């Protein structure tokens with residue numbers, strides 16, 4: 043509602059709920075209203091997006107006391123439109139993970155069942171929206187980190203086409219895959235936020251100069267579209283309840299007169315292996331800046347190399363170190379052809395396959411995650427974690443837009459469906475999601 047401020051309400055709700063939920067790493071208790079179209083609307087921001095004067099930790103010990111001297115482009119745009127940054131949300135350290143269990147500070151709880159994870163890596167943002175602490179939050183998505191926690195928490199999560207939202211001020215994880223996007227209660231809110239945060243930015247050379255109106259198709263009739271789903275979705279360790287909901291989702295679309303075809307997508311099963319070569323390779327390069335010299339914590343030792351080593355080993359967590367090691371290995375001269383170069387080729391094959399499907403179909407659907415929210419501490423093997431990303435990774439590899447929408451429950455936990463669209467068809471993906479919401 044125009045004219046009313048929700049900043050105080052939101053702070054009160056956070057202070058009441060967050061002791062149990064642990065969605066926030068930092069609450070901006072001094073938050074004030076700003077002038078603008080969205081004055082009085084509070085928004086939460088994932089803590090790997092820098093905020094001027096407000097601590098940004100990436101849920102890592104190495105940035106425990108880091109106060110950025112500038113705002114990320116998305117934050118600047120939000121503030122200019124009147125949004126209030128209400129706080130910084132929890133994540134897996136440097137956004138590497140799928141359950142927000144790899145935060146160096148706390149484990150975010152799923153609002154539907156506090157003994158379970160909220161998903162990840164944007165688990166804090168998803169839990170904050172699902173619990174009503176805020177109506178909207180920003181997340182980042184490298185391999186599913188907006189969509190999967192949105193699915194686990196029963197909210198909307200949208201990953202835009204690569205290049206539509208500036209990554210300036212997003213602490214880089216895997217630069218060729220990272221995108222910032224909204225987590226909200228409604229598709230309409232996600233589209234409105236996209237209008238605010240998107241656009242060309244001279245500070246990010248991968249942004250595209252193209253005017254996109256994300257709210258354009260929100261009232262469109264989508265009953266004439268053609269939709270495909272990979273028949274392989276049922277092969278990939280999918281939970282029974284999720285498979286049942288997915289079948290119902292297909293029937294639901296058909297009930298609206300939409301044509302839904304089952305298609306072959308044999309490349310799907312290579313997406314996890316491809317991603318887990320490419321992403322760590324980019325990590326090993328991007329995270330070299332955290333050396334104890336330029337940012338954050340330093341462990342002073344005799345000599346420069348010793349100082350680097352101690353600062354990094356003492357202040358980066360095990361999953362981050364694992365990825366740096368994998369990336370360093372796959373990029374090394376002796377193994378580059380066998381791993382990194384091959385992964386780049388498979389990325390191209392997967393992208394080509396997706397583009398071919400979009401010659402015939404408007405949208406591709408899958409469940410967002412093969413499973414629902416799992417118990418905190420239940421998963422010990424990183425590989426089990428990695429396999430969960432099977433359905434979300436292809437959109438990052440291909441740079442296409444994808445959204446999670448809630449669709450029913452399995453064992454009383456929310457199930458999410460994913461809709462992927464053609465590159466730059468973001469307004470249509472949002473429109474279609476809104477049409478069936």
Ligand code: GLN
Nearest residue numbers: 137139183184185186187
């Ligand atoms: N779960 C994936 C990973 O661990 C994706 C993370 C993300 O999108 N930031 O890398």
